[in-house]
Amino acid sequence: MTIKDIARECGVGISTVSRVLNNKPDVSEEVRKKVLAAVETNGYIPNNSARDLVKSRSDAIGVVVRGTGNLFFSDMLKVIAAEIDRRGYDMILRFLATDEDEVKAGAILEREKKLRGLLFLGGRFNYTPAEMSLIGVPYVCCSYTNSFGTLRESDFSSVSIDDFKTAYEAVSVLIAAGHSRIAAFFDACDDHSISELRYDGYCAALKKNGIPVDPALVVQTGGFEMEDGYRSMKSLIESGAGFTAAFVEADMMAIAAIKALHDCHKRVPEDCSVIAIDGLKLSEYTSPTLTTMIQPGEEIARESVRILMDMIEKGIEGVHLRPEAHLRNGGSVCSRQL
Amino acid sequence: MTIKDIARECGVGISTVSRVLNNKPDVSEEVRKKVLAAVETNGYIPNNSARDLVKSRSDAIGVVVRGTGNLFFSDMLKVIAAEIDRRGYDMILRFLATDEDEVKAGAILEREKKLRGLLFLGGRFNYTPAEMSLIGVPYVCCSYTNSFGTLRESDFSSVSIDDFKTAYEAVSVLIAAGHSRIAAFFDACDDHSISELRYDGYCAALKKNGIPVDPALVVQTGGFEMEDGYRSMKSLIESGAGFTAAFVEADMMAIAAIKALHDCHKRVPEDCSVIAIDGLKLSEYTSPTLTTMIQPGEEIARESVRILMDMIEKGIEGVHLRPEAHLRNGGSVCSRQL
DNA sequence: CTGAAAGCGCTAACAC
DNA sequence: GTGTTAGCGCTTTCAG
Numbered sequence: 001m002t003i004k005d006i007a008r009e010c011g012v013g014i015s016t017v018s019r020v021l022n023n024k025p026d027v028s029e030e031v032r033k034k035v036l037a038a039v040e041t042n043g044y045i046p047n048n049s050a051r052d053l054v055k056s057r058s059d060a061i062g063v064v065v066r067g068t069g070n071l072f073f074s075d076m077l078k079v080i081a082a083e084i085d086r087r088g089y090d091m092i093l094r095f096l097a098t099d100e101d102e103v104k105a106g107a108i109l110e111r112e113k114k115l116r117g118l119l120f121l122g123g124r125f126n127y128t129p130a131e132m133s134l135i136g137v138p139y140v141c142c143s144y145t146n147s148f149g150t151l152r153e154s155d156f157s158s159v160s161i162d163d164f165k166t167a168y169e170a171v172s173v174l175i176a177a178g179h180s181r182i183a184a185f186f187d188a189c190d191d192h193s194i195s196e197l198r199y200d201g202y203c204a205a206l207k208k209n210g211i212p213v214d215p216a217l218v219v220q221t222g223g224f225e226m227e228d229g230y231r232s233m234k235s236l237i238e239s240g241a242g243f244t245a246a247f248v249e250a251d252m253m254a255i256a257a258i259k260a261l262h263d264c265h266k267r268v269p270e271d272c273s274v275i276a277i278d279g280l281k282l283s284e285y286t287s288p289t290l291t292t293m294i295q296p297g298e299e300i301a302r303e304s305v306r307i308l309m310d311m312i313e314k315g316i317e318g319v320h321l322r323p324e325a326h327l328r329n330g331g332s333v334c335s336r337q338l
Numbered sequence: 339m340t341i342k343d344i345a346r347e348c349g350v351g352i353s354t355v356s357r358v359l360n361n362k363p364d365v366s367e368e369v370r371k372k373v374l375a376a377v378e379t380n381g382y383i384p385n386n387s388a389r390d391l392v393k394s395r396s397d398a399i400g401v402v403v404r405g406t407g408n409l410f411f412s413d414m415l416k417v418i419a420a421e422i423d424r425r426g427y428d429m430i431l432r433f434l435a436t437d438e439d440e441v442k443a444g445a446i447l448e449r450e451k452k453l454r455g456l457l458f459l460g461g462r463f464n465y466t467p468a469e470m471s472l473i474g475v476p477y478v479c480c481s482y483t484n485s486f487g488t489l490r491e492s493d494f495s496s497v498s499i500d501d502f503k504t505a506y507e508a509v510s511v512l513i514a515a516g517h518s519r520i521a522a523f524f525d526a527c528d529d530h531s532i533s534e535l536r537y538d539g540y541c542a543a544l545k546k547n548g549i550p551v552d553p554a555l556v557v558q559t560g561g562f563e564m565e566d567g568y569r570s571m572k573s574l575i576e577s578g579a580g581f582t583a584a585f586v587e588a589d590m591m592a593i594a595a596i597k598a599l600h601d602c603h604k605r606v607p608e609d610c611s612v613i614a615i616d617g618l619k620l621s622e623y624t625s626p627t628l629t630t631m632i633q634p635g636e637e638i639a640r641e642s643v644r645i646l647m648d649m650i651e652k653g654i655e656g657v658h659l660r661p662e663a664h665l666r667n668g669g670s671v672c673s674r675q676l
Numbered sequence: 677c678t679g680a681a682a683g684c685g686c687t688a689a690c691a692c
Numbered sequence: 693g694t695g696t697t698a699g700c701g702c703t704t705t706c707a708g
Contacts, residue, residue, distance in 0.1 A: 002700090002701055002702085003701065003702065003703095004701080004702095007679095012678075012679085013678060013679040013680075014679080014680090014701095014702085014703095015678075015679060015680080015681095015702095015703080015704080016677085016678060016679075018702070018703060018704085019677095019678090019703095021702095022703080025677095026677055026678085027677070027678085028677065028678090031677085031678085043445075043471060043472050045442075045445055045446055045449055045472070046701085046702075047391070047449055047450060047700085047701050047702070048387075048446065048449075048450045048702095049386075049387040049388075049390040049391040049450050049700085049701080049702090050387070050391055050684090050700070050701035050702040050703085051701080051702055051703075052387040052684090052702095053385070053387040053388055053391055053683095053684045053685065053686090053700090053701080053702075053703095054683075054684045054701085054702050054703045054704080055684080055702090055703075056684080056703095068412045068415060069409060069412035069413075071407060074406045074407035075407075077406060081435070093433065095431065095433050097419075104383075107381075107383055108383055108386065111383055111385055111386075112385060112386045112387050133381060134381050134383070226619060226620065226623050227619075230623065255620075255623055255624075256623045258625070259622075259623040259624070259625060262625045281564060281565075282564065282593075282620075284564075284597075285564050285568065285593055285594045285597040286593075286597070286624065286625075287596070287597060287600045287624075287625065340684090340685055340686085341685065341686065341687095342685080342686095345695095350694075350695085351694060351695035351696075352685095352686085352687095352695080352696090353686095353687080353688080353694075353695065353696080353697095354693085354694055354695075356686070356687060356688085357687095357693095357694090359686095360687080364693055364694080365693070365694085366693065366694090369693085369694085384685085384686075385684085385685050385686070386686095387684085387685080387686090388684070388685035388686040388687085388700085389685080389686060389687075390686095390700090391684090391685080391686075391687095391699095391700045391701065391702090392685085392686050392687045392688080392699075392700045393686090393687075393700085394687095394700080
């Protein structure tokens with residue numbers, strides 16, 4: 001069933017059907033109705049490949065999300081969708097597994113859909129100019145940056161918290177509460193990515209306060225899953241290393257780490273305080289409520305779209321926004337009895 | 339940059355480039371290398387729209403997922419992807435917001451990608467034959483069924499737990515533990531969907547045990563979000579209705595409901611037992627571990643793909659599998675002191 | 677207002 | 693082995 005079939009059935013030309021389908025004017029009401037009826041009864045659906053192929057440019061923004069189960073992203077996505085729609089653009093959404101290449105996916109999408117711009121949610125921190133030359137439209141990195149790459153600042157935009165600073169602040173909260181034996185959990189400490197930045201923030205906060213970094217208290221979890229957080233906390237406890245607080249680089253892992261503490265008959269926060277980074281809605285519903293640095297997801301989403309639009313419509317150069325993360329004072333941190 | 343440009347640059351014909359790109363034989367090693375080099379240096383990416391348009395049939399399975407943040411689906415997806423790949427097919431994944439129409443999306447995808455079959459994760463329970471006639475390939479409803487629709491059983495397949503029975507069993511666990519004042523939380527009770535089935539199961543279990551259904555203990559949450567669970571439990575507590583246990587139709591809401599109980603200084607399970615349905619990984623990491631009916635997600639995923647393949651390759655008729663949900667004895671249910 | 681015709685970029689015969 | 697060519701289904705000039 002193609003546009004040709006509909007045209008034949010209605011005894012009109014194929015371009016007339018096209019006009020009706022695309023809500024163009026210059027079609028008599030009578031013909032319009034006849035065509036619409038034929039479309040309905042035949043269950044005709046236009047072929048998008050053909051449409052995209054002939055189109056020389058669309059008003060679409062591509063959104064490439066890496067990591068399906070990422071709750072933080074799924075909250076941001078709603079805001080992004082609304083913002084893009086409000087500005088009269090279409091949104092083309094693609095989800096990628098964590099092991100897929102977001103740049104390649106973005107480049108494919110750009111050509112296929114003749115995109116005007118791209119939004120990346122989740123990606124590597126070390127893009128090179130050569131690599132990004134595949135992307136021919138303005139793009140914004142949402143909630144991450146290019147700290148370890150060689151991109152020129154003016155060539156792209158990014159909106160994300162300052163990971164180093166946020167980790168620094170989180171650990172400082174613990175120190176201010178009297179803790180000095182502070183365990184820490186990171187995916188990895190030298191992966192040239194978000195975890196390295198947060199690890200550096202952790203170390204800086206300790207040093208600033210004259211506390212040596214004890215390697216025995218730093219655990220590399222090898223992932224961001226709950227299993228990783230649980231297993232890591234459990235093995236740290238079993239190692240016998242003494243600590244009164246823990247900094248966990250992500251809410252999900254922190255929730256699992258707290259479970260591990262409970263399973264080892266340690267109370268939170270009495271026996272061990274826990275602080276994290278993210279501010280997922282989910283972590284409000286644990287007991288105790290997780291104390292965490294809240295990433296302003298809504299702001300990140302809104303500003304990302306705004307900046308992208310400015311790049312597209314006004315041709316501005318890359319902008320790099322660093323909104324503040326704010327402490328949510330849950331119940332998982334308490335002062336150390338001195 | 340098109341295939342034509344690459345051809346010109348290499349001084350070869352356009353079909354030769356096509357052959358190289360698609361790994362066809364009958365290309366001299368020398369030419370192959372030259373083409374590949376040109377592709378690389380130019381950052382050429384084939385246009386998928388053009389490819390799809392000319393292709394008359396693919397070996398692709400479409401997977402349409404409704405509900406981005408659904409953790410249950412994101413676990414199943416990994417298994418589905420692996421199974422499809424193992425059988426030599428490609429998987430085309432589309433995520434939909436909860437308010438989008440999965441049937442229409444499936445129909446579009448089918449035409450665009452020339453699909454061999456479709457897998458729906460999440461959808462309505464009341465399809466009609468007219469509506470589904472848009473779909474021209476075999477399809478399987480994963481983790482839901484057509485209980486309220488008019489489809490012929492032989493025209494489609496489904497793999498899901500028996501929602502009525504599973505709810506019945508969950509409530510029976512509570513009753514067996516000595517509870518009779520059992521609150522219950524559903525999205526809605528008469529929406530011709532999953533919630534209605536589970537509500538019916540709740541009622542049946544009570545009646546079977548001579549316990550009247552008290553409308554004051556049945557709460558319609560108006561959604562599946564954590565907010566919905568929290569708010570609903572809170573208002574039930576404030577209503578002053580007495581109850582010693584709660585059946586919640588989904589893990590996420592149950593987690594939030596438990597938080598509400600805690601916030602009202604009620605202990606779980608001592609003051610109120612809680613049981614749910616789902617078996618999310620997440621609910622293992624709450625304290626206490628949630629007692630819940632585990633949906634065999636992996637089995638559902640694996641069997642769905644298997645059945646779809648049988649429909650495609652062997653032309654079998656619709657199959658309807660009802661794998662068992664199993665009780666996970668967490669710590670959120672205890673016996674009522676009589 | 678409406679139809680004919682020229683591609684969009686690619687694959688798959690079909691010739692050579 | 694390799695090039696030429698005919699569409700895939702659609703939008704968009706350009707005539708009428």
